[in-house]
Amino acid sequence: MRRELVESLTQRLRPDDLLVLPDPVYHGGTVNREVTSADIVADLTAAGRDARHVANRAEAAALLVAEARPGDRIVVMGARDDTLSLLAAEMLESLRARG
Template identity: 35%
Template sequence: MSCRPEATAIGQTFNAITYGTVAGADAALEVLGLGAERAAGMLRYRGSELKLDVLLPGLHNLENATAAALIGLELGLDTVTVETLIARFPGVARRFERIGVTASGIRVVDDYAHNGEKLRAAITTAQAGASRVLAVFQPHGFGPARFLRPELRELLPSLLRSEDRFCYAEIFYAGGTVARDISSRALAEDIGCAYAPDHAAVRAWVAREARPGDTVLIMGARDPELPRLAREVFAALK
């Protein structure tokens, strides 16, 4: 389990293995590289060293690979097998999924990020691979939008660089009797960013704002149309 104070306290009850880059972890992770397309690290555990070569960018993906490697070792796999399997893993849909790169170098990425920590991971990973990021976030419900509003009002301005751009897409509504008493327009006003009332407006905003070399990051959960939106954005930029 991740070597954070709250996780460590829980883990003591279950004799869990802690891992991470912090001192005191049972399994120590040394970050060797965080690039635009991949991540690398050295895992040291019980006298063994494993080179983790991950075909996905971002510290969070390297940490996830560390957890997977430790599970493999605990199940009896040898270090060479674990290293080989980690290096072959291509990732899964909507977890910093690269949709494509245009001829002018605009990269479009689709990600399931839907809360503060996941937005932080996705945006910082995108920033590591581009000097400018266009980030679109569609909240996944009215309740989550209300709950996350104070956190994101503080987080996003501190996270985004001066050249980055952010757009709130309208909140996903799946039907039912939920109170529709908040809009992404208000969330956008909180931080002075763009607002898109629908997916067509998202495509139009990206088309206006995108420059060669940018990374366009589409984020959100629940809405089954988000993968299509990411692909339509890419098609519009080609």
């Protein structure tokens, strides 16, 4: 699935897009953790895309807020993490406070 994900993102990310991937939240279980966010970012940067691995989720969010310019869209995505809507709300508040 790594190859397919990288191919899909490589085809769809535009030259001005920035993809920031933190480390995923791990709630235990049998999740396969052989492929990391850093691996995906390395593949995307090798393909010429602006992708950055920021392990800590709060730091990744802060980077996106700092990089955002008028007209940009920030998309927050994930799975099995009920706090993502809170993170998105905090990012929006930070953007509003920035002016």
